[in-house]
Amino acid sequence: MTLTIFRIMVLRLLNNPLELLLIFVVPVAFFSLFAMIFSHGIATGENKKVRVGIVDPGNTELAKELHQVLLENAAINSHHVSHVTDEKEADTFVTRSQSNNEFDLLVRVLPQEVDTDQSKSPAIALITDGQNPMALAIVQSILKSFFLQRAAQARLAELQQRLSRGPREGDQVKRSPFQRTPANRLPRQTDLASATKNRKPDDVFSADPPDFIPQTKPQVIGAENLIQAERREEPPPIPIDLDHELQSSVAEETEEVEFVVQNPQSDNQDNPRVAMYAAGIAVLFLLFSATGNAATLLEEHEAGTLDRILSSRAGLIHVVLGKWLAIFVLGCLQITVMFSWAELIFGIHLFDHLPGFCVMTGSTSAATASFAMFLATLSRSRAQLNALSVLMILSMSALGGSMIPRFAMSDRMKEIGKWTFNAWAIDGYQKVFWYQLPIESLETEIYVLCGSAVILGFMSFLLSTRWKTA
Amino acid sequence: MTGERQPLLSLIDVRKSYRGRQALQGVSLELYSGELLGFFGPNGAGKTTMIRCIGGLLRPDSGRIDLHHHNQVPSRLGLVPQSLAIYPDLTVEQNLAVFGKLEGVPRRELSARISDVLNWAALTERRRSLTKTLSGGMQRRLNIACSVLHQPNVLLLDEPTVGVDPQSRERIYDMIRDLADQGSAVLLTTHQLDEVETRCDRIVIMDHGLIVASGTLSDLIGRSIGKPHRVTLQFDRPYPNEAEAFEFDESRMIACCAFDTLRELPGILAVLNSLDIEPTQIDVQGVGLQDVFLEMTGRTLRE
Numbered sequence: 001m002t003l004t005i006f007r008i009m010v011l012r013l014l015n016n017p018l019e020l021l022l023i024f025v026v027p028v029a030f031f032s033l034f035a036m037i038f039s040h041g042i043a044t045g046e047n048k049k050v051r052v053g054i055v056d057p058g059n060t061e062l063a064k065e066l067h068q069v070l071l072e073n074a075a076i077n078s079h080h081v082s083h084v085t086d087e088k089e090a091d092t093f094v095t096r097s098q099s100n101n102e103f104d105l106l107v108r109v110l111p112q113e114v115d116t117d118q119s120k121s122p123a124i125a126l127i128t129d130g131q132n133p134m135a136l137a138i139v140q141s142i143l144k145s146f147f148l149q150r151a152a153q154a155r156l157a158e159l160q161q162r163l164s165r166g167p168r169e170g171d172q173v174k175r176s177p178f179q180r181t182p183a184n185r186l187p188r189q190t191d192l193a194s195a196t197k198n199r200k201p202d203d204v205f206s207a208d209p210p211d212f213i214p215q216t217k218p219q220v221i222g223a224e225n226l227i228q229a230e231r232r233e234e235p236p237p238i239p240i241d242l243d244h245e246l247q248s249s250v251a252e253e254t255e256e257v258e259f260v261v262q263n264p265q266s267d268n269q270d271n272p273r274v275a276m277y278a279a280g281i282a283v284l285f286l287l288f289s290a291t292g293n294a295a296t297l298l299e300e301h302e303a304g305t306l307d308r309i310l311s312s313r314a315g316l317i318h319v320v321l322g323k324w325l326a327i328f329v330l331g332c333l334q335i336t337v338m339f340s341w342a343e344l345i346f347g348i349h350l351f352d353h354l355p356g357f358c359v360m361t362g363s364t365s366a367a368t369a370s371f372a373m374f375l376a377t378l379s380r381s382r383a384q385l386n387a388l389s390v391l392m393i394l395s396m397s398a399l400g401g402s403m404i405p406r407f408a409m410s411d412r413m414k415e416i417g418k419w420t421f422n423a424w425a426i427d428g429y430q431k432v433f434w435y436q437l438p439i440e441s442l443e444t445e446i447y448v449l450c451g452s453a454v455i456l457g458f459m460s461f462l463l464s465t466r467w468k469t470a
Numbered sequence: 471m472t473g474e475r476q477p478l479l480s481l482i483d484v485r486k487s488y489r490g491r492q493a494l495q496g497v498s499l500e501l502y503s504g505e506l507l508g509f510f511g512p513n514g515a516g517k518t519t520m521i522r523c524i525g526g527l528l529r530p531d532s533g534r535i536d537l538h539h540h541n542q543v544p545s546r547l548g549l550v551p552q553s554l555a556i557y558p559d560l561t562v563e564q565n566l567a568v569f570g571k572l573e574g575v576p577r578r579e580l581s582a583r584i585s586d587v588l589n590w591a592a593l594t595e596r597r598r599s600l601t602k603t604l605s606g607g608m609q610r611r612l613n614i615a616c617s618v619l620h621q622p623n624v625l626l627l628d629e630p631t632v633g634v635d636p637q638s639r640e641r642i643y644d645m646i647r648d649l650a651d652q653g654s655a656v657l658l659t660t661h662q663l664d665e666v667e668t669r670c671d672r673i674v675i676m677d678h679g680l681i682v683a684s685g686t687l688s689d690l691i692g693r694s695i696g697k698p699h700r701v702t703l704q705f706d707r708p709y710p711n712e713a714e715a716f717e718f719d720e721s722r723m724i725a726c727c728a729f730d731t732l733r734e735l736p737g738i739l740a741v742l743n744s745l746d747i748e749p750t751q752i753d754v755q756g757v758g759l760q761d762v763f764l765e766m767t768g769r770t771l772r773e
Contacts, residue, residue: 304552312569
């Protein structure tokens with residue numbers, strides 16, 4: 001008996017290709033999808049360079065040097081923005097490129113007069129939108145290393161000059177415990193030579209930099225001169241505590257380079273990032289609920305209710321439009337509930353962005369309603385719709401950023417994601433809540449979402465005519 | 471009954487085919503006010519296709535379907551699908567309201583019409599119940615009630631009594647008869663022979679997409695078997711000779727004799743005395759629609 005029941009189960013499964021598809025094909029498809037996203041987007045660096053834009057209205061040499069240093073790093077894709085010529089243009093460029101997600105990080109060389117303390121210069125602003133915290137850490141580390149090396153080079157050059165010309169009046173000479181004397185001169189030479197080879201990890205000059213930091217020549221100019229001077233048996237220069245001189249001066253120099261980390265989006269908002277997550281989750285569930293509601297069309301067809309409706313005064317256009325309208329309104333309410341909750345609990349400043357929210361909610365709901373109707377009219381049965389919608393919605397959500405933030409994806413995956421409603425909706429809500437841009441900036445998102453709504457809605461109507469003219 | 475009245479609905483040489491298979495092969499029919507027409511035929515005969523064509527759900531390949539004016543007012547059509555075409559998650563009243571609006575019942579009249587129809591279908595007490603909580607018979611009644619809110623002149627019912635108990639069936643036919651008595655033309659399809667025999671004013675037998683016979687039961691009997699009564703004899707082995715007034719089937723183990731009036735019965739039974747073999751069973755019965763139907767459509771299974 002048990003085997004008979006088992007046989008019934010197996011036969012049912014074998015006679016149901018859709019169920020087989022859901023059991024065996026869909027998991028493999030999703031595995032492949034996520035494998036693509038993770039193998040080319042998150043887990044490896046091969047395809048995912050940090051995109052850095054250098055904004056320098058003053059066209060300074062420093063910016064060019066920074067660009068060069070960043071270019072030498074394999075993990076960075078640096079772009080020197082040369083067309084920005086004044087501060088106003090720079091501000092506009094920063095806002096625009098952030099909202100378009102052109103760069104992971106912007107490095108802006110601030111003009112001298114911006115500094116309140118004239119003695120501190122240059123000032124570098126690292127402008128992030130918070131989407132890629134790794135980008136900030138990496139670039140900050142590279143730039144600090146760059147300025148350290150620059151300072152060390154400058155100081156050593158100065159020391160070299162001082163060593164070669166002798167002490168000047170006013171030079172403060174310190175006696176080091178390792179000060180040269182005939183007794184310790186030779187061992188000290190050895191020390192200096194070996195110091196250039198066997199650097200200690202905790203030495204700021206000798207610590208092995210990470211791979212992404214460009215390598216420079218060891219800073220041994222002053223030391224070699226000292227050795228050569230001793231070999232030539234010239235009158236020894238005034239002894240100088242080299243270690244102390246280098247360490248203290250370099251520290252002073254690097255302190256003078258002011259790094260300012262700017263996150264314009266979080267300056268006047270408490271928790272704007274939550275809005276993006278709310279949008280991602282809302283669109284995912286909106287797609288599910290929309291297809292669930294659109295499925296009533298198939299249920300009504302199977303039950304004969306559609307026949308009764310179509311034999312009444314209502315035509316097919318009324319049926320399709322009525323269902324679309326219900327799904328649209330329900331979608332608007334669903335998103336509103338989600339964002340109201342986010343406002344209540346996380347304070348996303350919903351009421352400050354109400355026009356943008358309404359526009360995005362309307363266009364997103366319209367697009368998802370049409371998409372759901374399209375799937376329903378395309379399917380021949382409820383079971384077929386279930387299989388199709390699960391496959392489509394999960395794929396769209398994975399690619400479009402509802403499951404994995406899009407900024408973590410490779411550029412290729414981001415491009416593919418543009419074929420999903422999720423991506424456009426999330427981008428739009430992000431512009432509204434995160435970048436706080438005006439409604440005009442949502443033009444592209446609205447065109448795409450509303451255009452899709454019109455096209456898919458029309459196709460739904462065309463497909464639904466099979467019920468009328470069978 | 472059809473007399474000189476003008477038909478409310480007429481079909482003229484209606485044809486419809488699906489992928490090369492002829493579902494309707496030139497159906498012509500007229501339906502009159504106050505008439506209850508029973509459509510009868512084997513599975514796949516084309517009954518549902520014809521109803522869907524009349525209801526506007528299918529477009530015929532050729533022919534005409536005309537819904538005529540009744541008292542200078544265009545006739546209204548009501549369709550009761552074979553399945554329960556109602557919303558199970560709505561209450562009885564809500565179902566009636568939405569279908570009333572879809573049929574264009576004016577808002578000011580809707581409430582009164584709903585009350586009338588609830589009363590007519592004996593569902594007033596359950597008006598606020600969810601439809602899915604109703605019994606099968608109640609759901610069937612609601613299914614019909616939803617189609618009469620707009621007071622149609624022509625009502626099409628596709629197997630309205632499938633799966634209901636005898637009490638509910640009686641109630642449903644009472645409802646249908648009410649509508650016919652009020653002047654509506656009712657066309658129903660069914661497989662229930664007794665329903666057609668006893669309830670319908672006129673019977674149409676359909677087979678292979680064609681109307682093979684139409685008329686009252688006595689008309690059909692007259693045109694097929696010829697006489698309304700019959701004596702049937704059964705033998706335990708093939709009867710070797712002929713028997714006066716009786717006709718044998720191919721096996722020669724069953725013999726039949728049709729007659730017009732019961733007064734002829736003693737004369738027919740007298741023949742039994744002269745039979746070479748004694749029959750094992752003798753049946754005297756009236757000819758029914760099943761006999762007519764099998765006579766006209768044969769005994770071959772249809773799918």
